[in-house]
Amino acid sequence: MVYQGSCHCGKVAFEVEGDLTGVMACNCSICTRKGALMWFVPREKLRLLTPEDALATYTFNKHVIGHRFCKTCGIHPYGEGVDPKGNRMAAVNVRCLDGVDLAAIPVQHFDGRAI
Structure with a gap:
């Protein structure tokens, strides 16, 4: 299935x-603050529909994950x-997907603080 998603302002x-x-x-410290629910897919399964320059990237700790966020509204879609x-993988924040019933999706908890 193909899902559509965006940041809050729609620039991403x-x-x-x-x-x-x-x-x-x-x-972990960033996911807790974002409240993200992440869905992992091969990176080629995620396609930007807006210009790449609308995004910024934040890295921390071991700098192996590029946390992408909208430069305008600050929402982290993936x-x-x-x-x-x-x-190559993408971790999609399903809270940014349109028409998804979050209550119906099983959630696996990961202890990122232990890493």
Whole structure:
């Protein structure tokens, strides 16, 4: 299925393709503050519909995840990194997807504070 998503102001819009069968809630310092529910997909399954220059990137700790956010409204629609096998991945914040029933999606909790 293809999902449409965006930041709050709409200057960052995207579509993502895949089966949304579950999300991850991480308790690390940034995810806790963002309140993000992340869905991991291969990076090529996420396509920006707006110019790349509407986004900024924040990294911290080991600087392996690019936390992408809108320069205008500050919403974090996704992050980018690589999985343990070296594949490019996107971590889509499902709270930024249109028409998704968040209560119906299973949530796996991840102890990011322990890393």
